[in-house]
Amino acid sequence: MSIYQDIKEKAYLANMQLPKLGLVLFTFGNASAADRAKGVFAIKPSGVAYEELSPEKMVIVDFEGHTVEGNLRPSSDTLTHAVLYKHWEEIGGIVHTHSTYGTAWAQSQRAIPIYGTTHADHLTVDIPCAPPMQDDRIEGNYEYETGFQIMNHFKAAGLSYKEVEMVLVGNHAPFTWGKTAEKAVYNSAVLEEVGRMALLTEQIRKDVPKLKEALIKKHYDRKHGTDAYYGQ
Amino acid sequence: MSIYQDIKEKAYLANMQLPKLGLVLFTFGNASAADRAKGVFAIKPSGVAYEELSPEKMVIVDFEGHTVEGNLRPSSDTLTHAVLYKHWEEIGGIVHTHSTYGTAWAQSQRAIPIYGTTHADHLTVDIPCAPPMQDDRIEGNYEYETGFQIMNHFKAAGLSYKEVEMVLVGNHAPFTWGKTAEKAVYNSAVLEEVGRMALLTEQIRKDVPKLKEALIKKHYDRKHGTDAYYGQ
């Protein structure tokens, strides 16, 4: 048995949740799970159908993006995962999808506005949208640069990856993360649903105001504050 | 066996209907069932996945919001349920969801206009939308105040909770109720579908008129009037 069995199983389970939650068509998505002590993560192999996945097929990659174990080629987005794991040291899982509403917002290059408590239960700001990359970086090491595109946008916008666990990459699609791969999957589903609700809200009312500050604070605090009283 | 077994089972069954009807993602919803004779209600524990629920896990709470039986923390919305049970004395069940269309209408802070007979079969007025709360009440006992926000809006708008068994809380999401928990679940599904149809109706025609008075009366009466002839 592989010494990476634990994260292979976590990555496998996270990947298998994506089609079940309606977040991927065919192979348009990938999830990974990190083992910080060993400095590696397990990720979906590229272009393999979900119904053919197994824990054994997960590829083990280090934070520089080098394959450590596995016979299959890792996801084409592997370098983006590697960059984020390397620089954001408390992340344990990452998910990338082309989910329908998340992708439509990314294509429109708009952040998803905070319109209600469903959004505020998870983060207190608009879901950020990193701008499309400059041409020379696209033509260079594209997936590697995508990681920096995300990090640079967080830096410029004064956002913390510990508080905002999701981003849209302009013209492309969403990435989400969390302390575990399971939490990253959860965040992908939340982003999709919140994005769907935000579009519907704008369709119901043209000039819809953003959520008021007091409600943002209250809903976030009851789930994430020092006196949180949501969950067990 | 608990002396509250009956409402634990009713609350359990009502909660399990919510994901089946497509009304909740993850744990974004909760249903409760009251035993008026004993002055308590059974409600979903907070943050527990639907697939892990059982009647035994339901929490028994009195109408002041104090836990009477159960090892788990009750839903974070418990005080809203308690306030409504305490003041609206003929309610036997309450449901709260973040269903997609209901939540989008709540976020837009618009009542759902009565455009057709599907709506009129259930209520004769727009589905009301209580305004977002004032800041000091949000910062105070938030869930407790949410109950009063709903009741005050009904009072100000001259609505009866016996005739209008559903409400949107502005910026937040829907609450529904009924003589039984099962009826409250039914009302949540009706609100979601009526809200979806209302948005589509406005998209098909910009200046769509409200339903005419004679049709409102007729459809409501055939289900709810003294000579009702709908159902068995």
Added chain:
Amino acid sequence: MSIYQDIKEKAYLANMQLPKLGLVLFTFGNASAADRAKGVFAIKPSGVAYEELSPEKMVIVDFEGHTVEGNLRPSSDTLTHAVLYKHWEEIGGIVHTHSTYGTAWAQSQRAIPIYGTTHADHLTVDIPCAPPMQDDRIEGNYEYETGFQIMNHFKAAGLSYKEVEMVLVGNHAPFTWGKTAEKAVYNSAVLEEVGRMALLTEQIRKDVPKLKEALIKKHYDRKHGTDAYYGQ
């Protein structure tokens, strides 16, 4: 065994198709099947959940709307079915639903414009929308008058029920029919899908032109003309 067993089973099977095709929520729909030789039709009992239906529970009603056999109360829309069976002598089945898109078009009081060949494969004109009824007729024998509202609109618009097997009743919802109950169910699903496509078409392009005459004729003829070459 009932002498009406044959239509009871046909009506049962037609009704059971409605939730399977996503055309009804709860009990918001009903299908019937006629036996012309015996001058009766079998129809869903009122307010009974689909999962509790059986052929035995279907109610047998004559074309005047009188119950001939069955212990349950027939659908509240029974008189509309009776009127249509009585006057449109080649109909063998009728379906009424509150399907989402069909109902939204009915609420908007617009006919569904013919925009493409999916529509033209089934009928060569817009899907008609009968106007809402006059108040005195709503207050009178409402369901009976609904049948006449449909027939009068067909007469005024010069439409044949043999060529146009579907209608929207303004502010209300769709009715469809056909030589068999199975065909009426098929028509309900076609109406819903064509209505969904028509709204999307208008959202993609504001000034979308109607389908050109030559395509209307061609697609209809290949399914319904004297030299039809669609199907077996």
Added chain:
Amino acid sequence: MSIYQDIKEKAYLANMQLPKLGLVLFTFGNASAADRAKGVFAIKPSGVAYEELSPEKMVIVDFEGHTVEGNLRPSSDTLTHAVLYKHWEEIGGIVHTHSTYGTAWAQSQRAIPIYGTTHADHLTVDIPCAPPMQDDRIEGNYEYETGFQIMNHFKAAGLSYKEVEMVLVGNHAPFTWGKTAEKAVYNSAVLEEVGRMALLTEQIRKDVPKLKEALIKKHYDRKHGTDAYYGQ
């Protein structure tokens, strides 16, 4: 066993994927698989429900459109398939559907604009929309002419069928193809999802710009270029 057993099974499997992927209602679609060595293709019989299909029921047709083997009448769109197989010599499979979003774009007579990387992963241009046919050709050999309508549009627009494996036929619906029937099915699902995302993108932002050239090139190359690194 038929000497065409291989393509009968491929065509059968391709057809059965269509309802599973949500691309067809009833019998509104058809898939075929070609055997270039034998100069024939296997196609769905006309008007037969998917649940009643079997490999044996597939009809074998040559590239002139003549039935070579089979007791059932082939799909009414058979001549369109025949024309495309005859002239586009590297195609091994063709699919035609009336999928919801693809058909709505075809009805609007607009090409689907390239707004993001989901689109660019598959083709580098807008998904083309062939204009509706001239009346005399509609009234002539309609399905045969549909094939030429597609090819002529590709010629006029300078498109290669090897690089752009999908098209909308104005007022009608999508056709897709590929080296295999399986790939043609895949392309039909991609077209539907990309069309859905494109409409949502325009709804989120009115003046949304097309995808920048560098991203188009990058995403296409990583899947299709000489140094492709997507898949195994």
